[in-house]
Amino acid sequence: MSSISPLARPFPELPDIGGVQLRVAEAGYKYSGRADLTYVELDEDTAVAGLFTNNVCCSPEVELGREQIKAGKARALIVNAGNANAFTGHRGREAVEAIMAQVAGHLGCEPGEVFVSSTGVIGEALPQDKAKAGLEAVFHAERCSWEEAARSISTTDTFPKGATASAIVDGKTVHLSAIIKGSGMVAPDMATMLGYIFTDAAIAPEFLQQLLAAANEKSFGCITVDGDTSTSDTVLTFATGRAGNASLSSFNDPGADAFAAALDDICLQLAQLVVRDGEGAQKFVEIRVTGATDDDSARNIGLSVANSPLVKTAIAGEDANWGRVVMAVGKAGEPADRDRLAISFGNTRVAEKGLAVEGYDEAPVAEHLKGNEIRIAIDIGLGDGRAKVWGCDLTHGYIEINADYRS
Amino acid sequence: MSSISPLARPFPELPDIGGVQLRVAEAGYKYSGRADLTYVELDEDTAVAGLFTNNVCCSPEVELGREQIKAGKARALIVNAGNANAFTGHRGREAVEAIMAQVAGHLGCEPGEVFVSSTGVIGEALPQDKAKAGLEAVFHAERCSWEEAARSISTTDTFPKGATASAIVDGKTVHLSAIIKGSGMVAPDMATMLGYIFTDAAIAPEFLQQLLAAANEKSFGCITVDGDTSTSDTVLTFATGRAGNASLSSFNDPGADAFAAALDDICLQLAQLVVRDGEGAQKFVEIRVTGATDDDSARNIGLSVANSPLVKTAIAGEDANWGRVVMAVGKAGEPADRDRLAISFGNTRVAEKGLAVEGYDEAPVAEHLKGNEIRIAIDIGLGDGRAKVWGCDLTHGYIEINADYRS
Numbered sequence: 001m002s003s004i005s006p007l008a009r010p011f012p013e014l015p016d017i018g019g020v021q022l023r024v025a026e027a028g029y030k031y032s033g034r035a036d037l038t039y040v041e042l043d044e045d046t047a048v049a050g051l052f053t054n055n056v057c058c059s060p061e062v063e064l065g066r067e068q069i070k071a072g073k074a075r076a077l078i079v080n081a082g083n084a085n086a087f088t089g090h091r092g093r094e095a096v097e098a099i100m101a102q103v104a105g106h107l108g109c110e111p112g113e114v115f116v117s118s119t120g121v122i123g124e125a126l127p128q129d130k131a132k133a134g135l136e137a138v139f140h141a142e143r144c145s146w147e148e149a150a151r152s153i154s155t156t157d158t159f160p161k162g163a164t165a166s167a168i169v170d171g172k173t174v175h176l177s178a179i180i181k182g183s184g185m186v187a188p189d190m191a192t193m194l195g196y197i198f199t200d201a202a203i204a205p206e207f208l209q210q211l212l213a214a215a216n217e218k219s220f221g222c223i224t225v226d227g228d229t230s231t232s233d234t235v236l237t238f239a240t241g242r243a244g245n246a247s248l249s250s251f252n253d254p255g256a257d258a259f260a261a262a263l264d265d266i267c268l269q270l271a272q273l274v275v276r277d278g279e280g281a282q283k284f285v286e287i288r289v290t291g292a293t294d295d296d297s298a299r300n301i302g303l304s305v306a307n308s309p310l311v312k313t314a315i316a317g318e319d320a321n322w323g324r325v326v327m328a329v330g331k332a333g334e335p336a337d338r339d340r341l342a343i344s345f346g347n348t349r350v351a352e353k354g355l356a357v358e359g360y361d362e363a364p365v366a367e368h369l370k371g372n373e374i375r376i377a378i379d380i381g382l383g384d385g386r387a388k389v390w391g392c393d394l395t396h397g398y399i400e401i402n403a404d405y406r407s
Numbered sequence: 408m409s410s411i412s413p414l415a416r417p418f419p420e421l422p423d424i425g426g427v428q429l430r431v432a433e434a435g436y437k438y439s440g441r442a443d444l445t446y447v448e449l450d451e452d453t454a455v456a457g458l459f460t461n462n463v464c465c466s467p468e469v470e471l472g473r474e475q476i477k478a479g480k481a482r483a484l485i486v487n488a489g490n491a492n493a494f495t496g497h498r499g500r501e502a503v504e505a506i507m508a509q510v511a512g513h514l515g516c517e518p519g520e521v522f523v524s525s526t527g528v529i530g531e532a533l534p535q536d537k538a539k540a541g542l543e544a545v546f547h548a549e550r551c552s553w554e555e556a557a558r559s560i561s562t563t564d565t566f567p568k569g570a571t572a573s574a575i576v577d578g579k580t581v582h583l584s585a586i587i588k589g590s591g592m593v594a595p596d597m598a599t600m601l602g603y604i605f606t607d608a609a610i611a612p613e614f615l616q617q618l619l620a621a622a623n624e625k626s627f628g629c630i631t632v633d634g635d636t637s638t639s640d641t642v643l644t645f646a647t648g649r650a651g652n653a654s655l656s657s658f659n660d661p662g663a664d665a666f667a668a669a670l671d672d673i674c675l676q677l678a679q680l681v682v683r684d685g686e687g688a689q690k691f692v693e694i695r696v697t698g699a700t701d702d703d704s705a706r707n708i709g710l711s712v713a714n715s716p717l718v719k720t721a722i723a724g725e726d727a728n729w730g731r732v733v734m735a736v737g738k739a740g741e742p743a744d745r746d747r748l749a750i751s752f753g754n755t756r757v758a759e760k761g762l763a764v765e766g767y768d769e770a771p772v773a774e775h776l777k778g779n780e781i782r783i784a785i786d787i788g789l790g791d792g793r794a795k796v797w798g799c800d801l802t803h804g805y806i807e808i809n810a811d812y813r814s
Contacts, residue, residue, distance in 0.1 A: 054738070054740075055734065055737035055738050056737045056742075056743050056744075056745070057733045057734065057736060057737030057743060057745040057748070057761070058737070058745070086730065087730060087733055087745065087758070087761050087762060087763070088762065089746065089760065089761060089762045122730040123729075123730055123758075123762070123763045226716040226717065227714075227715075227716065228715055228716060228717045228731075228734060228735070228738065229734065229737070229738035230734065231733070231734055231737055231745075307634075308634075308635055309633040309634065309635060309716075309805070309809070310633065310635045310809060313805070313806060313809035313810035314809070314810070316806070316810035317809070317810035319810075322530075323493065323494060323529040323530055324635075326464045326493075326494055326638070327462065327464065327635060327636065327637065327638055328635070329464060330462035330463045330464030330465070330636070330638055331461070331462050331635065331636035333461075335463075336463050336464060337463075338463070338464040338465070338494065338638075339496065341464070351494070351530075353496065354464070354494050354496060355494060355495065355496045355530070356494070356530045393810075394806065394810070395806065395810065396803055396806050398716070398720070398806075399720060399723070399801065399802065399803050399805075399806060402716070402717060402720035402721070402724070403720035403721070403723035403724035403726075403800075403801070403802065
């Protein structure tokens with residue numbers, strides 16, 4: 001891994017999840033001297049839910065995953081790091097199907113219960129021989145830690161990323177442990193976001209899918225590094241049911257709200273960790289939008305601001321350039337009225353009613369912008385819609401990573 | 408002006424346009440030692456058409472201009488450089504109205520026939536005293552050249568920009584001469600695109616508006632520097648009628664097609680000049696999309712590619728990273744099929760059917776990418792929709808201009 005992001009967080013203590021076994025091995029797809037094949041074995045009757053990239057030019061793993069998820073059952077997860085297997089046509093699809101068949105043979109399950117993700121170099125089909133030998137090795141490997149698994153799924157990430165949450169459901173404590181990789185999209189790889197959440201809660205797959213989609217709206221759907229969208233982005237949630245709670249199937253079930261809150265929480269932690277490893281990021285930016293006509297409008301405005309190269313460079317330059325924020329609000333295509341806008345940096349209101357606040361105290365603003373956790377608040381002044389989004393600054397580091405490179 | 412863009416073009420010889428008089432003066436809004444107030448006096452009965460930014464947080468000049476354009480008549484254009492008069496509330500609007508009244512008094516016309524644009528620093532109302540004295544000076548100034556006027560409307564532009572075209576209409580040669588400024592959006596200014604086209608053709612304002620809107624679709628609507636949208640972008644076209652042709656009012660009139668083609672041509676020249684002065688741009692990029700489901704879809708795909716930070720940094724890095732192009736096609740939200748895509752750099756097909764072309768000749772691709780005029784062709788393989796869009800690379804220069812700066 002290259003030099004660690006200044007916004008990194010230490011890897012937390014994650015509890016084991018009953019019914020989940022982690023193993024890693026070296027398949028040698030691209031890297032040497034590190035694990036690059038991750039194998040997660042799941043108990044029978046594990047429920048699964050998943051979300052996949054909206055990019056229409058997706059990888060075969062994503063195409064297959066979208067189909068597999070419909071049955072709602074999983075026995076294994078395989079993650080390949082170093083080769084994205086994207087834009088590889090039928091050979092790429094065959095490589096994924098071979099992995100599914102091999103793991104299914106080992107476990108005695110259906111191939112459709114084996115979920116596969118790949119991340120890394122594009123345009124080269126995943127080498128079937130390396131995958132096959134890697135799987136043979138990983139089946140017999142010792143079980144490993146969450147942190148080892150988090151490192152094994154990483155590509156250009158500068159630090160391993162994990163999160164945990166818990167809830168009381170039906171009198172039982174259920175745990176969630178998760179790992180994620182992603183740091184923007186890196187040349188020549190598609191440095192894809194791949195996130196995996198494991199819980200011992202018992203929950204019906206349809207309800208799990210509903211909760212995951214809702215959690216996504218306020219987490220992965222509210223982050224941006226560069227506005228580009230990987231062709232392989234995937235978030236999967238596996239529920240083994242080993243906690244022994246009465247299975248959750250709707251919000252009418254006791255503890256469903258608590259589980260949903262825990263899932264929201266862990267998704268938000270994971271999403272923010274990805275932003276903290278944004279390419280070249282020196283500052284983590286939270287944008288809070290209030291007063292929009294509705295929540296979706298607020299989120300679109302927030303993402304327009306978070307994605308604006310001019311806002312992102314202003315933050316890199318520690319410049320309280322509220323005019324660029326107004327510009328980015330105005331181009332979002334959402335209802336806004338220049339003369340009702342109010343903008344704050346940190347705790348200081350710098351503009352209101354579309355005008356600079358006369359004689360505002362610049363010292364705390366300058367102090368806030370020197371830090372690496374930046375808060376921008378935007379009040380649209382039209383309604384009750386609100387959203388928070390998270391992004392990062394745009395620095396020379398981004399250009400270095402993505403341009404000062406030849407494939 | 409700072410160091411000249413490597414993509415700059417020399418200022419062309421522009422013909423005088425009958426009924427158009429150019430004058431400049433120093434109002435001292437921000438700069439010293441250069442003209443910053445441009446005054447164009449137009450013959451009576453000059454028709455006008457205009458297009459304005461879609462940004463909902465627009466300047467008072469744009470708000471007023473949108474209203475003025477409805478009457479279709481113009482006697483004067485005023486351009487202020489150094490102060491954008493944006494986010495300045497009622498004081499900003501009063502400053503514009505004072506200019507309109509003063510010029511109308513001088514010419515004996517209606518204030519609504521006086522069009523005003525401003526570009527430069529935001530958040531400070533245009534100083535009325537400087538504008539008033541500047542106008543008094545400019546009314547009595549000598550007439551100046553197109554190049555002097557092009558320099559006078561510039562802010563962060565690194566070179567003055569002009570274009571010309573002509574057509575035979577009704578047996579008469581009609582001329583079009585135009586100036587434009589813009590170079591992306593520059594801190595702390597909104598470095599707004601302001602374009603002005605002058606012609607001696609006789610044409611009804613409604614038809615001129617129709618032609619300008621159509622020309623815009625294939626020119627200003629097809630360029631991008633950073634995807635950000637100024638709050639003041641304006642393109643105005645003035646037609647004095649001095650060429651003596653029978654006035655054009657529809658495509659049924661002889662010469663209407665020729666005039667439309669000339670207007671298309673001059674708009675495209677102007678649009679490309681703005682891209683050539685893109686902040687930090689080292690390479691001019693043409694993206695040709697064919698085979699989309701329709702032309703709008705092709706344009707959206709082209710703009711998604713041209714705006715992608717990962718594509719733009721790959722071009723800066725002279726990297727034939729077709730995977731990033733596929734990614735940007737896929738995220739455009741338009742119909743596409745990964746397995747039908749074909750991509751060329753220069754004249755070399757590097758990917759087709761969603762796969763790298765085996766053993767393609769890398770030498771001409773590397774040679775093409777070393778140049779500063781880059782062509783990327785994308786065939787979607789689904790239909791007949793086509794578009795060309797123009798953009799530039801994303802370099803350290805962009806970060807330097809926009810981040811290494813304190814307001």
